[in-house]
Amino acid sequence: MSTVTMIYAGMFYIATFLLVVGLVYKIFDYSRTPAPLVIPTTPAPTTRTGVVYRMAKEVVVFESLFKSNKWIWVFGWLFHFGLLLVLARHLRYFTQPVWFWVDIVQPFGKYASIMMVAGLAGLLARRFVVDRVRYISTPSDYLMLVLLIAIGVSGMLMTFVAHTDIISLKEFFMGLMYLDIQPLPQDPILMVHLALVASLMVIFPISKLLHAPGLFFSPTRNQVDNPREHRHVAAWAARLDQNN
Amino acid sequence: MAVAEFDIPEMKDDIEIPKLREGVMSHIKSFPAPKSVQDFMGYPHELGEDWKERAIDKMGDLLGKYRSLKVFLDACVHCGACTDKCHYYLGTSDPKNMPVARQDLMRQVYRRYFTTAGKLFPKLVGAKDLTKEILDDWYSYYHQCSECRRCSVYCPYGIDTAEITMAGREILNHVGMGQKYSNEILGKVQKIGNNLGLPGPALIDTLEGLEEDIEADTGVPVKMPIDVKGAEVLLITPSADFFSEPHVESLIGYAKVFHAAGINWTLSTHAAEAGNFGLFNGNYETMRKVAMRIRDAALELGVKRIVVGECGHAWRVAYSFWNTLTGIGYGGNDPFSIELQKQLDPTYPQPQHICELTNDLIKSGRIKVDPSMNDDLIVTYHDSCNVARASRMGTEPGGQFTIPRELIKSVVNNFHNMADDTIYEATYCCGGGGGVLTDDLMEVRVKGALPRATALNNVVKEYQVNFMATICAICKAQFTKVLPKYGFDMSMVGGVHQLVSKAIKLD
Numbered sequence: 001m002s003t004v005t006m007i008y009a010g011m012f013y014i015a016t017f018l019l020v021v022g023l024v025y026k027i028f029d030y031s032r033t034p035a036p037l038v039i040p041t042t043p044a045p046t047t048r049t050g051v052v053y054r055m056a057k058e059v060v061v062f063e064s065l066f067k068s069n070k071w072i073w074v075f076g077w078l079f080h081f082g083l084l085l086v087l088a089r090h091l092r093y094f095t096q097p098v099w100f101w102v103d104i105v106q107p108f109g110k111y112a113s114i115m116m117v118a119g120l121a122g123l124l125a126r127r128f129v130v131d132r133v134r135y136i137s138t139p140s141d142y143l144m145l146v147l148l149i150a151i152g153v154s155g156m157l158m159t160f161v162a163h164t165d166i167i168s169l170k171e172f173f174m175g176l177m178y179l180d181i182q183p184l185p186q187d188p189i190l191m192v193h194l195a196l197v198a199s200l201m202v203i204f205p206i207s208k209l210l211h212a213p214g215l216f217f218s219p220t221r222n223q224v225d226n227p228r229e230h231r232h233v234a235a236w237a238a239r240l241d242q243n244n
Numbered sequence: 245m246a247v248a249e250f251d252i253p254e255m256k257d258d259i260e261i262p263k264l265r266e267g268v269m270s271h272i273k274s275f276p277a278p279k280s281v282q283d284f285m286g287y288p289h290e291l292g293e294d295w296k297e298r299a300i301d302k303m304g305d306l307l308g309k310y311r312s313l314k315v316f317l318d319a320c321v322h323c324g325a326c327t328d329k330c331h332y333y334l335g336t337s338d339p340k341n342m343p344v345a346r347q348d349l350m351r352q353v354y355r356r357y358f359t360t361a362g363k364l365f366p367k368l369v370g371a372k373d374l375t376k377e378i379l380d381d382w383y384s385y386y387h388q389c390s391e392c393r394r395c396s397v398y399c400p401y402g403i404d405t406a407e408i409t410m411a412g413r414e415i416l417n418h419v420g421m422g423q424k425y426s427n428e429i430l431g432k433v434q435k436i437g438n439n440l441g442l443p444g445p446a447l448i449d450t451l452e453g454l455e456e457d458i459e460a461d462t463g464v465p466v467k468m469p470i471d472v473k474g475a476e477v478l479l480i481t482p483s484a485d486f487f488s489e490p491h492v493e494s495l496i497g498y499a500k501v502f503h504a505a506g507i508n509w510t511l512s513t514h515a516a517e518a519g520n521f522g523l524f525n526g527n528y529e530t531m532r533k534v535a536m537r538i539r540d541a542a543l544e545l546g547v548k549r550i551v552v553g554e555c556g557h558a559w560r561v562a563y564s565f566w567n568t569l570t571g572i573g574y575g576g577n578d579p580f581s582i583e584l585q586k587q588l589d590p591t592y593p594q595p596q597h598i599c600e601l602t603n604d605l606i607k608s609g610r611i612k613v614d615p616s617m618n619d620d621l622i623v624t625y626h627d628s629c630n631v632a633r634a635s636r637m638g639t640e641p642g643g644q645f646t647i648p649r650e651l652i653k654s655v656v657n658n659f660h661n662m663a664d665d666t667i668y669e670a671t672y673c674c675g676g677g678g679g680v681l682t683d684d685l686m687e688v689r690v691k692g693a694l695p696r697a698t699a700l701n702n703v704v705k706e707y708q709v710n711f712m713a714t715i716c717a718i719c720k721a722q723f724t725k726v727l728p729k730y731g732f733d734m735s736m737v738g739g740v741h742q743l744v745s746k747a748i749k750l751d
Contacts, residue, residue, distance in 0.1 A: 029314070036309065038568065039404065041402055041404065041669075044636075044641060058402075064400050068325040076323065123323075136324065136342065138368070138369055139368050140361075140368045203361075207361055208318070211401055217311060218319070220404050227565070229574050230567075231567045231571065231576040231577075232567070237532075237568070241571075
């Protein structure tokens with residue numbers, strides 16, 4: 001087994017561990033922190049079903065962002081939807097036999113990479129061009145976009161320009177999953193691509209990428225507007241009632 | 245102390261997004277609360293040796309108590325969607341008045357002390373040690389936010405800057421940097437029963453005077469009862485309604501509605517205030533203490549219904565929080581809330597907004613109105629921020645928009661909405677909400693009113709609108725003061741029940 005294979009295998013085990021543990025901790029932390037007051041941004045749904053519909057619109061079509069700014073919406077949605085298709089396409093490296101819908105999604109996922117990178121480029125351009133966005137941007141905001149673009153472009157290079165040995169690549173990842181490590185094809189572009197993906201996985205739970213789980217815990221979006229009908233009291237606040 | 249002169253922004257044809265001008269509002273410093281005021285609230289009045297530890301400890305405490313704060317500080321991606329949504333940014337062009345930048349004043353400190361990335365790579369993620377300069381920035385810019393929630397409508401994650409501002413002010417209070425205006429009022433309401441510090445006898449005297457005025461004006465003996473045990477309705481209204489113009493016109497309107505409908509109602513000297521500035525400071529216990537006065541009055545007087553007058557943030561607290569804080573509402577299963585809830589009449593919403601009540605009475609024909617009495621007026625309606633984005637009326641989402649408009653249209657013949665992107669959930673704050681309605685923040689108030697003034701100006705030009713109705717005591721006080729700076733007559737602002745008052749038929 002080559003050193004490179006060992007390094008990459010170790011890297012992905014560690015990255016996966018940090019991603020999963022980090023996210024599980026954050027989600028646990030969000031869910032255990034009380035929301036003592038009813039604060040949905042109104043008009044808000046008056047039923048739980050309504051809230052599910054509201055959240056679905058936020059997650060799928062970025063409803064609030066659409067109301068807010070069409071440029072950010074277009075770029076943001078292209079990027080996220082492109083990423084979703086690209087990720088779906090990548091499932092072929094982790095399933096044997098490949099699930100039928102992953103087969104169907106292959107050509108879409110291939111060209112979705114263009115959507116994804118175009119969206120990211122638009123978001124990055126806004127950070128330079130729009131004075132308000134430039135003002136609020138930190139170095140990590142730029143680097144995050146550059147990292148994602150680099151992942152996208154290195155992936156596209158392998159799809160459209162210089163193919164890599166995807167049979168061996170799949171054996172490498174299936175091997176990782178079944179704890180039977182197989183050699184990683186030593187293609188420089190692939191190695192760059194994978195190293196960047198692993199760093200993204202590590203960064204995820206300690207960065208603004210927490211907006212993904214965060215959205216589901218946002219009280220202004222996930223609360224039902226029914227405070228007159230239901231008494232909503234957090235545990236720490238309920239203790240105040242007893243002293244009365 | 246004289247407040248510095250400043251330029252009134254120029255009103256354009258449309259609301260324009262200004263280019264950044266860094267630091268142009270950094271000189272703003274609301275008057276600090278003196279020792280006596282801070283003592284009563286249980287806060288220090290000056291920075292102690294350990295202010296930094298106290299600030300970070302308090303932040304940690306709040307992060308554990310409020311999911312909103314924790315999620316909002318983590319989730320922002322700096323996308324920029326909110327950057328042009330705040331009326332204070334639009335009116336001042338100071339970038340720290342962009343919602344995200346206002347949040348970042350706290351987020352930079354949060355990242356430094358509470359996140360792995362900020363502890364390891366502060367420069368990379370914009371994390372900073374808490375310094376006196378940052379604390380001063382908090383004091384300045386957390387008092388240039390009216391907690392109106394407009395940004396939260398447009399944020400893809402629903403991040404509500406109001407929650408951050410509230411936490412910021414709470415921390416500032418804990419280190420000894422309280423704001424005079426809000427904290428003084430919180431003292432008055434707890435010691436005397438209302439924000440104006442109007443003692444019971446003075447209030448009773450004022451109400452008697454108003455009764456005489458109404459009778460002289462209409463020939464009908466409309467009463468303004470107070471502290472009447474066994475009344476059906478307890479009316480909780482902002483204390484400005486008792487003596488400020490144009491507020492008092494709406495109070496007269498409520499009294500006429502109750503009279504015409506034959507509803508036995510009362511005010512309370514103990515709870516002669518709907519406003520609850522505890523909301524502005526983000527302190528749950530204070531907000532609860534202030535709200536408890538209403539529960540106490542309701543129990544004491546044995547009323548069956550609790551109705552709230554025209555006040556924006558008060559309606560937010562009443563509608564969204566009273567059930568939680570005091571048990572005024574339904575659905576409680578604990579002795580504390582059941583004690584009150586079994587007394588309340590389940591056929592009505594509790595609490596009920598005065599617009600819900602009056603609109604129902606008109607629609608059911610229990611009171612009669614003649615809209616032609618308002619034919620001298622061409623009316624528009626300003627959605628108050630807290631009503632629009634933090635509460636509801638009626639049974640359907642959006643009732644907070646349709647019910648006041650239905651009511652207005654039933655009492656006036658000429659009504660025109662302002663531009664779509666300035667009403668309903670997109671409404672612009674008056675510029676004086678959330679603890680900003682003080683003379684020492686006049687520059688912030690005038691500049692923050694620019695978007696609303698612009699939208700108003702457009703309906704004045706297009707439809708000759710000469711009256712802007714609103715249902716908030718702060719909006720009324722703010723607009724009568726700042727709209728003249730934009731060339732409007734202060735008398736063109738008033739309450740919805742001011743219109744009802746003119747149109748209602750009394751026997």
